[in-house]
Amino acid sequence: MITTLNGILLGKEAQIKLALCCLFANGHLLIEDQPGMGKTLVSHALARVLGLSFNRIQFTSDMLPSDVLGISIFNKDENNFHFVEGPVFSQLVLADEINRATPKSQSALLEAMEEHQVTIDGETRALPSPFFVIATQNPESQTGTFPLPESQLDRFLMRIHLGYPDPDAERELLMGGDRRPQLNSLGSMVDASWLESIWHAVEKVKVTEPLVDYVQRLVQYTRRESDFATGISPRGALGLLKAARAWALIHERSHVVPEDVQAVLPSVVEHRLRSTADHSGHGGGALTQRMLARVDVIG
Amino acid sequence: MSVSGIEIQIPRNALALLMVAQAMVVGPHSQQLSPWIMGVCLICGLWRWMVYQGRWDFPRRWLKGSLVVASVIAVALSGTNTFSLEMATSLLILAFALKLVEMKSVRDAYLVIYLSYFIIATEFLFSQSIGMAAYELLAAVTVTAAMVGMNQMHTKVRPMASFKLASALIFQTLPLVLVLFLFFPRIAPLWSIPLPGGAKTGISDTVTPGDIAKLSRSEEIAFRVEFKSKIPPTSQLYWRGLVYSHFNEGAWTQARRLHKGAEEGVIWGGEVAKIMSQGSSQRRQPQRYSRGAPVSYEVLLEPTQSKWLFGLALPVAAHNQETQFGQNDIGLTRDFRLLSRKPVGALLRYQVDSYPEVPMDLTLPRWLKERETRLPVNDNPRMRAYARQQFAKSNGIESFAQNILLDIRKGQYRYTLSPPTLPRKNSIDNFWFDTQAGFCSHYAGAFVYMMRAAGIPARMVGGYQGGEFNPRGKYFVVRQMDAHAWAEIWVSGRGWVRYDPTSAVAPERIEHGLDAALSSEDLSILSAFTKARISNFAGLADVIYVIDSIGHNWNLWVVGYDPDVQAKYLSQLIGDISPGKVAIVLLVGASLSMGLVVIALFWRRRKNRMLPVLKIFIRFSKGVKRFGFVRESSESPAQFIARIDPSQHALVAQLDHLLYNSSKSSSIELNLLRKRLRKLQVAVALGLIKEYETA
Numbered sequence: 001m002i003t004t005l006n007g008i009l010l011g012k013e014a015q016i017k018l019a020l021c022c023l024f025a026n027g028h029l030l031i032e033d034q035p036g037m038g039k040t041l042v043s044h045a046l047a048r049v050l051g052l053s054f055n056r057i058q059f060t061s062d063m064l065p066s067d068v069l070g071i072s073i074f075n076k077d078e079n080n081f082h083f084v085e086g087p088v089f090s091q092l093v094l095a096d097e098i099n100r101a102t103p104k105s106q107s108a109l110l111e112a113m114e115e116h117q118v119t120i121d122g123e124t125r126a127l128p129s130p131f132f133v134i135a136t137q138n139p140e141s142q143t144g145t146f147p148l149p150e151s152q153l154d155r156f157l158m159r160i161h162l163g164y165p166d167p168d169a170e171r172e173l174l175m176g177g178d179r180r181p182q183l184n185s186l187g188s189m190v191d192a193s194w195l196e197s198i199w200h201a202v203e204k205v206k207v208t209e210p211l212v213d214y215v216q217r218l219v220q221y222t223r224r225e226s227d228f229a230t231g232i233s234p235r236g237a238l239g240l241l242k243a244a245r246a247w248a249l250i251h252e253r254s255h256v257v258p259e260d261v262q263a264v265l266p267s268v269v270e271h272r273l274r275s276t277a278d279h280s281g282h283g284g285g286a287l288t289q290r291m292l293a294r295v296d297v298i299g
Numbered sequence: 300m301s302v303s304g305i306e307i308q309i310p311r312n313a314l315a316l317l318m319v320a321q322a323m324v325v326g327p328h329s330q331q332l333s334p335w336i337m338g339v340c341l342i343c344g345l346w347r348w349m350v351y352q353g354r355w356d357f358p359r360r361w362l363k364g365s366l367v368v369a370s371v372i373a374v375a376l377s378g379t380n381t382f383s384l385e386m387a388t389s390l391l392i393l394a395f396a397l398k399l400v401e402m403k404s405v406r407d408a409y410l411v412i413y414l415s416y417f418i419i420a421t422e423f424l425f426s427q428s429i430g431m432a433a434y435e436l437l438a439a440v441t442v443t444a445a446m447v448g449m450n451q452m453h454t455k456v457r458p459m460a461s462f463k464l465a466s467a468l469i470f471q472t473l474p475l476v477l478v479l480f481l482f483f484p485r486i487a488p489l490w491s492i493p494l495p496g497g498a499k500t501g502i503s504d505t506v507t508p509g510d511i512a513k514l515s516r517s518e519e520i521a522f523r524v525e526f527k528s529k530i531p532p533t534s535q536l537y538w539r540g541l542v543y544s545h546f547n548e549g550a551w552t553q554a555r556r557l558h559k560g561a562e563e564g565v566i567w568g569g570e571v572a573k574i575m576s577q578g579s580s581q582r583r584q585p586q587r588y589s590r591g592a593p594v595s596y597e598v599l600l601e602p603t604q605s606k607w608l609f610g611l612a613l614p615v616a617a618h619n620q621e622t623q624f625g626q627n628d629i630g631l632t633r634d635f636r637l638l639s640r641k642p643v644g645a646l647l648r649y650q651v652d653s654y655p656e657v658p659m660d661l662t663l664p665r666w667l668k669e670r671e672t673r674l675p676v677n678d679n680p681r682m683r684a685y686a687r688q689q690f691a692k693s694n695g696i697e698s699f700a701q702n703i704l705l706d707i708r709k710g711q712y713r714y715t716l717s718p719p720t721l722p723r724k725n726s727i728d729n730f731w732f733d734t735q736a737g738f739c740s741h742y743a744g745a746f747v748y749m750m751r752a753a754g755i756p757a758r759m760v761g762g763y764q765g766g767e768f769n770p771r772g773k774y775f776v777v778r779q780m781d782a783h784a785w786a787e788i789w790v791s792g793r794g795w796v797r798y799d800p801t802s803a804v805a806p807e808r809i810e811h812g813l814d815a816a817l818s819s820e821d822l823s824i825l826s827a828f829t830k831a832r833i834s835n836f837a838g839l840a841d842v843i844y845v846i847d848s849i850g851h852n853w854n855l856w857v858v859g860y861d862p863d864v865q866a867k868y869l870s871q872l873i874g875d876i877s878p879g880k881v882a883i884v885l886l887v888g889a890s891l892s893m894g895l896v897v898i899a900l901f902w903r904r905r906k907n908r909m910l911p912v913l914k915i916f917i918r919f920s921k922g923v924k925r926f927g928f929v930r931e932s933s934e935s936p937a938q939f940i941a942r943i944d945p946s947q948h949a950l951v952a953q954l955d956h957l958l959y960n961s962s963k964s965s966s967i968e969l970n971l972l973r974k975r976l977r978k979l980q981v982a983v984a985l986g987l988i989k990e991y992e993t994a
Contacts, residue, residue, distance in 0.1 A: 208959050210910060255960040258935040296932035298913055298958075 011169025012038070017250060018160050018267050019046060019134075024198050025246035027157020027239060028113050028133040030098075030271065037162045039136040043094040044183055050195060051188030052130065055090035059101035061144065065108035069118050083120070088112050091128050091192065095135040099145045106152060109133060113155045130195055150230070150272075157239045158264070159271035198249070205245040206255040214258055214297055215241055218265070221295050222273060228287060229274040240268045258297045265292060309408045313448035314351060316458055317408060318344060320441040321399065324418045325392060327434065331425055332389055333377055339370065340396040347399045358400050366397055388421060408449060415442045427646065429853040440465050471900075474892030482869065482884050485862040504605075506543055506761065506784065507550040508721070508730070508740040517779040520601055521763055522609060523851055524775040527595040527650075531611075533765045535655070537785065537797060538609040538777065540762035542634040546751075547675050549726035551744060551759050554634070554670055591656030599854050600647045608637035609762055609777075611653040612797070633667075634758075635659050635795075646858045658794030663756060671756035671789065679748065681728045686752035696755050696790055700798055703749055707742065707803040711735050714805035739808075740784040742800035747786045756789035760797075764808075771841075772848030912957045912964050912972065919976040923983045943983065950975045 019042060022029045031039045040056075047054035057068055070086030087093065088109070098106060112118050113133050117126050135156070138145060153159075165173060215237060223231030232240070241256075243264040248256045269291075270284035309317075322344065329337050349355035358366070370393045374386060395414055402408060419435050419442070443465035444458070451461060544554035594611060608629065614637050628640045629649060639647065660667070674683075689706075693699040718737040721729045727748050730741050743759050750757035764783035766775035785799040801808055866876060873880045909917075920930050923943065930939045937955045940947050953972055957964045 206960055208962060210913065210958050257937065257955060257959045259938070262933065292933050294932060297935045298916065 011165045011172075012042075012162060015160050015162055016042070017247075018158060018264070021243060021246045021250055021264065022158040022160075022267075023050070023132055023195070024202055024249065025157060025239070025242040026130070026199050026202075027243065028135070028155060030153075030156040030159040031134065031136045031162065032139065032159055032271075033136075033162045035138060037164070039162060040094065040096060041180065041183070042162070043092075043134040043136070045186060046134065047092045047094070048183065048186040049189050050092070051191040052091035052132070052195075053128070054092045054094070055087040056094040056096060057087045058096045059098050059105065061100055061102060061146075063101045063105040065105055066120075068105060068108045069112070069120050072121055081121075083123075083125075088118060089125075089127060091130055092132045092134065095133055097138060098135040099137040099148055101146065103146055103149065106146070106148060109135075110152060110155065130192055150274075153271045154233060154235060156271065157243060158267040160267050202242065202246045202249055205248050205253075207241065207245065208255070210298065211256050211258065211261070212241075214295070215244075215261060217295050218261070218291060221291055222269070222287075227276055227290075229276045230272075232269055232272055236269060236272050240265065243268050262292055309402065309405055310449060310451065311351070312451065312458060313408065313445060314402075316441070316448045316461065317411060317445040318347065318399075320415055320438065320445045321395070321411065323438040323441050324415045324422075325395065327422050327426070327431065328388060328392055328418070331385060332392060335373070335377070336389055336392055336396075339393060343396040343399040347402065350400075357403065363397070363401060367394075370394075370397065384424060388424075391418065391421065405449065409446075412442055412446050412449075415445075427858045429850055429857075432853075432857075436469070440469050443468055471896045474895050475889060478885070478888035478892045480860070481865070482881065482888055484881055485865060504541060505550055505552050506740050506744070506759070508718075508726070508737060508744055519779045520847075520850075521603075521777045521779050521781065522598050522600040523854070524599075524766065524777065525597045525773070526775070527597065528593065530768075530775075531594060531655070533768075534802075535611075536765050536775075537611065537760075537783075537799075538763040538766075539612055539614075539636055539760055540607045540609045541760070542636060542787075543759040543761060543784075544634075544670055545673075546744075546748065548678075549721065549723045551740070551747075554758075591654055593652040593654050595650070595652050597648060597650045599851070599859070600643055600649070602645050602647075603643045606639045606642055608639055608643075608647075608649065610637045610651045612655060613657045613659055614651050614653050646854055648855075648859050660789065660794045661792070663789055668756050668789075671758050672751050672754055674748065674751050679725050679728045681725075682731055682745070682748060683752045685731075686749040689749070690753035696788065697796075699753065699755070700746075700750070700788060703746060704798070704800060704803040707800055712742075712804045714738060714801065714808065739801040742804060743784040743786045746798060746800040747788075750786070750788050758787055760785055760787055764799075769844050769848055769851075771844040772851050774848075774851060776847060910958075910964075911969055912954075915969065915973050915976060916954065916958075919980055922980045926983050926986075928983060940979070944979060947975075947979065950979065 019029055019031075023046065031042065033039055043056075044054070066086065068086050068088050070084050070089065072081040072083050074080075075082050093112075095109060098109075112127060112131075116129070116131050117124055119125075133156075137148070164170075218240070219232045219237045222228045240261065244256045244260040247260040247264050248254075251260070253260075266285065266288045270288050273284040273287045275284070275287055325337075325340055346355060346358070350357055371390070374389045374393065377389070391414075395411070395418060398407070398411055398414070402411060416439070419438055422431065422435060440462070444461045447461035447464050447468075448458065541553060543551035545552045593615070596611075598609065600608065613635055614631065630638045630640065632638050637649075637651070663671075689702060690699050693702050712735045715736050716738055718741065719734045721734065727745050730737055731745050740759070740761075747757040747759045761782070761784045763777045763781045764785070765781055766777040768775055783801070785797060785801065787795040787797050790796050869876050869881070869884070873884060916936050920939070928939075928943050930936075934942070936958060937951045940951050940954060950972075953968070953975070957968060957972060
């Protein structure tokens, strides 16, 4: 599967693995990068390969929550309101350029992401299962963006950067032309029930006490050190462990080793951390690297 | 109310807990105190509760004053002895209860808490049983919990948390308690406490059989006996306690001194043994009789508040060999009973050697003979005539006595616990010829009366008969329901001879204990507990035996740990006892016990114990550090090994498995790991592996 996906997005094997890992851990994914790096392409490809129903929401600054969730429309013939589902009612939702929308519309996704349900007109509606949100965003420094608040960031299990392709891959890309048409030829390799069995398998991946100790030390470090504006939340710690489990599973292991934690750590915690010295919200990457280097694996 | 006023108010949650604690500490006192005091306590509690709810107000000053005066007067009028323990306790409890209705500030509450501890201590003046000790421990926890509650934040009301903390606090004091219990000097009180007066149960010094319509049978324990020698048959276990020589108006009482010349001395302590061995006292022990083998036993007498002790005939050398107690405090009376110098206010242990074959009073002085044959004139004429007539018919004293027993056996006499009442005048006539139903003292009394009517010296003896053997603890339990009365007559050449007329009417009473002799009607007046005990349901009986032997051991080891025993152990420990040495022992003991608590607390707060596999690995890392291989903190053990020697696949896999894939590692695996790591370490040390990659 990774190979197939790699065929679409050249030279990005690590990022694709992380994206899959995130979905296997039943978490939402945030992809952040410059325009034109293939963010949308990745999401499309993932939806296709996993055989999920797919909706795309292009966020703009004049969007309203009902554009995401849906709206009740008056039916003249039947003389009543009936609900028209918004794009959020789909197994995989691509929230493209999420940080271009106003906070009001951004937060329309909040309940959907955490509770897997939406409440509209006082009525709670369940979302399909599985339910993923893959959001893409441009770097916050660009014009016309509203930064996601911490509360919303915390709901994404992982944030990944795609980054520029390496020269070889780029050459191949340039030689081979646009990959977009290939997307349509991608058939679904698995289906939703397979994904559910993966979730169960992830739950069963073994975690021993020395490893939990390591995760705890990592989390404690972020809460104790003064460089960190905020520590990692319990949800973050849980997510870290879950992602590490999924990572171990991808590497065909039935137990988690510290390397798994280290592999997923930057993606899982970078967007949750903020340096006290930097209010713009950057600096998570450097902090994560320091955390990795300083916290002892075995205590 | 001012701000400061609010600050010193009692926290509401603490108040509720405090009231529970108060109820707990006062509760056991309800056994000793008059019901009206308990009533006052309840009313005060109710009042404070209504104040707590905000429905009533605190009493006014004049009302409080008059309540105090009224209670003092009421206690004075309630008939307890002035300056007795009951009276002091009554006053204490009353003041404690009244304090409830004026308890407003934190200071008041602390006063009540300290008083509660004091009241817990006073309860031990009345009862020292293991059950009471357990209850008071719980009460102490509750009082402490109330004190913890006083110091809780107003916003954080958690009664269970204060209970938990209080239990922990009390639990942590236990080692210190043990040290103090073992070594703290038991100082004799500066003034003697007036103990609860009067014998409440069991034997009394006046027996009036006719007055009792229903003999209440209590299963309360009188004493426990451990035999050191061979145990005599139950039918021979006559525990003598009192001798009733005087009869008047249907009542038997202890002998009075007849005239000045009468020899009435009590021989105290060691003297008895001396007299026994020297044979210097003609009247007590003529040498020509063989003494026979003694029956040795130890008695653990429950408090009786009287001076009589119990022993088999003829008790000699009654003292506690361990503690030397009894050398001067236990005496032998003229009628061969054991006597304590002071009323028995707490559990008393004493050891007795009895010589059942030694006769009592081979020769009878005239004054004694006069006393033991004396009868009031103009009483029981029918009996008198009958006795004389019977005596004339029989030949000799002993055949006369046998005839009477035969009379009882053959006649219409029956044994019952609920006999008809008899008039004071001519009571024995009435019993012998008319009602013909009674219990032990009826028969013993009539027997003695008949003997005396015929001019034979005779007297009634009171005490206990038999007992129940506890197979668990290998000791006898004698209960109040084993109380018994029998007769002794003086036969020339044999001294005082025991006759038990009850054995003629109800032989089962002597052979198998009271229960066997009872009719179904009598059985119905016994308590449910007794019924359970005597039923043949083995499991339940066994449980009761075990419970009783726990109580027995408590008596032996805790209550029985008196100043003498303490002195003995202390002198074994430190030689001569001096205040300085005791102080050192106390100091060392206290610091040791508190140190124990500190260590235990420290141990619990210590970091979780390191996994053995981690220990092994860390030792290895330290070992190879010297040779330039330093593990980066972000490096996992497996990565580290792989860096040192990439060919160690088995070791890497094993380390990975033990650390991250198995919840428990066996010692075999650990040994293998240790071996592999040591091998690698040696290789590193020998320079076989060069540091080829720096981190």
